[in-house]
Amino acid sequence: MTSTATPPVGAPQTPEEPGKGMRFVSWASNYIDERTSVSGFVKFIGRKIFPNHWSFMLGEVALYSFVVILLSGTFLTLFFQAAMTPVHYDGSYAPLKGVEMSAAMASTLDISFDIRGGLLMRQVHHWAALVFVASIGLHMLRIFFTGAFRKPREVNWIVGFLLFVLAMAEGFTGYSLPDDLLSGNGLRIIDGMVKGVPFIGTWISYLLFGGEFPGEDIVGRLYMLHIMLLPALVIGLIAVHLVLMVVNKHTQFAAPGATQKNVVGSPILPVFAGKAAGFFFLVFGVIVLVASFVSINPVWVYGPYDPSPISAGTQPDWYIGFADGMLRLIPPGWEFELWGGTWSFNIIVPIIILVLFLVVVAFYPFIEAWVTGDKREHHIADRPRNAPTRTAIGAAGVTFYAVMWAAASSDIIATHFRLAVEHVTYTLQALLILGPIIAYFVAKRICIGLQKKDREIALHGFESGRIVRMPSGEYIEVHQPLDAYERWRLVSYESYQPLMVRPNAKGKIGFWQNFRASISRWFYEDRIEPATQKELDEGSHH
Amino acid sequence: MTNEQPKRRKRGRRHPLAMVALIALGLAGTGGAYALATVPAGAETTSAVSSDLVAQGEALFAANCATCHGLALEGTEDGPSLIGVGAASVDFQVGTGRMPLAMSGPQAEVKPVQFTTEQIRALAEYVASVSPGPAIPDEEYLTGEGADLAIGGELFRINCAMCHNVAGAGGALTEGKYAPPIMGVSAAHIYEAMLTGPQNMPVFNDDNISPEDKANVIAYLKYLETTPSVGGASLGSLGPVSEGLFVWIAALGLIVGITIWLTAKSN
């Protein structure tokens, strides 16, 4: 295969006089290099190899939608007023004319109805935010199910996890800025949740809102978070995330010629940069297309925030849904007055469950590393079926999240499927526990089944559909054997086996040893090991 | 009816088609006489029509409503008393097809209207004649002329949106009941619903929301109905739930499709 030692890009190939454009480029490159050593950077990065798989692009979707958010958001900051001073609306939307509302809401209405392209930019910004968080989620799932969080990428997993949380925070602070009825009730719920925190809740609520709810400070404070502090953190962490990815190099799926010691794919210049740049325009284009034709967050229909009215179907944006859903699933009466204080377990328990869930997600790489004791670097991405317990745990986690998320729309599920909201709630309460268990078992069995099928195909080839009648009268289906290249994918994975405990020098087995052995049994007892060369040789003699 | 071509053999009364002609003549004669005899009934004076209407209503009531509501409107096990519900209730319940109920229960669903406008009026007049109650609203409150959209909107959000949704898309109530969507409902029916508090909807009498304010609310709803959604397709006006579903299914679906195309090897 060709190496990276190709002729330098851009150098004149012919002995003719270089054209004016070329001379300028040479002069400019020299000027910059003499002041910044950029040639070293070009040498380092210019022909770096990135492997090709569609699932490797999900992180890019997040990155590009973030750029779209920054661009559209900057436009909005030129017009938005993050103040809660009461004004009487005087713009072109007739049903709100003269109505008292905050300056934030009034400026949002002006952006929507009196500034050309304003509504478009608002919709681009909000749709991009939904795509941003969704693509981070999808990207995290890809990383999880292919085991790309293993050494040396554990730190990057943590960085990415922090980005996920920050993205949700950005979204929440953003949609609360217009101070409309929907987001205002969302803030009311947050205030209620904060107040339910023991000991310090009342004071945190008081400090957050600058006094009693709703106060006149919260929109301004969320604005600072939304356009300054959180984006700074996000941009900084994205930089760390990308630098780590370049240093570690990207993982790749098993393929003929791809090993732990190399990366096979396209160089940054020109192919990967071309695809990446093109993809940026495509993601941007899809977002603008959606924003041109599909309405999102019509704040004028909700009206300004007031503690008295509320809309049926009050939900947060989708990525906060799992929190709202968890609140809905708590049965009645979980609050007690004990030792002088009020313990609102109907709020404390959801908070604990959500935090625990996120903590398990954040620390999963370390849990798995402890179970396997595998301290080698891993650069070949797993096929999910080849890590059945991990995939099953992931399926259970996704189901748990999905049940909480579905619970947030329990009233809409009830009206659309002609059910009682009480029955929907009871069903989801049961599914919260049962769903992940069922998902775990189903996913694990499917993975093991697929591994068995892969092994069959590797050893005996795939069914070709041709039925042949033997001279003896027997009918057989001809199995088409795979060539070495097709087969490699099926046999190249690694399996683990449970830890064998042995007593130490004192003849004892430590608690943690035992515990680790049990967990490793749970993980790896049921396994299908890859076909070995010997088995292949035996198999081919049929 | 005459024969179109001269017959070579039979003519006049002996013609085979003569019997057909005779029957046709007879039918035309009796039908025409009937039509002539009944036409003048529509041209009578209003008072005569009203009392006719009440009588018609009574007959309709006895045939369609009394099984559940009692012949004297006193109510039975299956249906509440209609004493005092007024013409407005009848016009709303029957005019939207809710009544007669398909099944006794707390939720009266909108279904195809079973009576003509005149029959509904008849029923309404009859029920109002038995005992007075809220009346069918005057036209002036239904046209939207001179209405204040801002006040209408505020009142709608405070009194109605929590059940019917800010965009009138409907919402869930307890135990399987729901507040229906109210887009596309006639102004008269909206007024009557507010006034009479049908089924589990609270009563918004004229001391709670005055007739002028009811007109404002109706004008606001009609504005929402007739104004195009400025942002584009409204996805049912259900808010973040439908927006989230759209993002995951349509937007991300399209983008993932693009990534598959992008990373596939060129032909």
Add this chain to the structure above:
Amino acid sequence: MTDQHEHAAVSNRAHPEAPARSSGIAVIPTDAVANPGFPPERPRVTDLDPKVEKAQERRIIALFFVSIIGSIAAIVFYIVFPIIPGDMQSVRNNTMFVGAAIALALLAVGVGVVHWSKALMHGHDLVEERHETRGSEPTRERAAEIFTEANEESGFTRRRLLRNTLITAAVVSPLPGIVLLRDLAPIADPVPLLKHTMWAKGTRLTRDPSGTPIRAADVTLGSAFHVIPEGLNELEHGKLEEKAKAAVLLMRLKPEDLHVTPGRETWGFDGIVAYSKICTHVGCPVALYEQQTHHLLCPCHQSQFDITHEARVIFGPAKRALPQLPIAVDDEGYLVAQSDFTEPVGPSFWERVL
């Protein structure tokens, strides 16, 4: 836990010179199938046929022209579809046409660049060597050496009191910054504020949002009035803050349907009862009143309150019944409060019963 019970450390496949890393409980078969190496190349149509290559190039150029047209069209539409104040269709047209044109410009350029990369740029995969992430041994030794030198030259480990006082100073220095955050909220203690609302003896119940007082006779059977205290609309400051505690729902039921606990017999008037509208779960307005079932539903998390039993919780995550506002009728027939609520309204907080 010890390594000794695990499989023998296997040479890290990444780099033979680096120290071997334990493979833990991985199964390392002795006769694993070997990597067959790169498969034969499959050239693209554009590599083989120059006419096809030219045709694709023209297609891509056409796409770029479409993009230019799209961008220009967006500018034209911005002018041609202005917003006419009050005309909602003009807002829709502006948004849709400008947006669609921008989308076209972006998508066309995107498809063109991607197609160029896929079909025309060099089509074969290239290979790059990985290096182990850890630094080489000399580098690591030098790094450790640097820290040792710095430590010796500064005396960081040696001068213990110096080091410890420095660390303490560093830890303590952000504390004033945290204290500065106290004035995010006013000086006043929040707890008494949460325990009192605008309602007092004699405060009239008025309609939300107009503020007109309500007569008892106005509240007919099955009615639901949304109520604010008299004087709320005239407040200079704190209107929404007071409303967030004082909003009330007024309903009339048949007196025989109400189960009244001892002590509250005078809190209603002839079946007219008033309850706080602020949900005791997390504070949404609980306003979905069902006239026949007398259930009150909160739309946020579906807590349900039974008005016939003094708004006690019958479903959902709330715990406490909605506080009841004791009401009476004044000598002009208007409904008035007898006092403030007898317990804090709205969501629970730690000091609620203190």
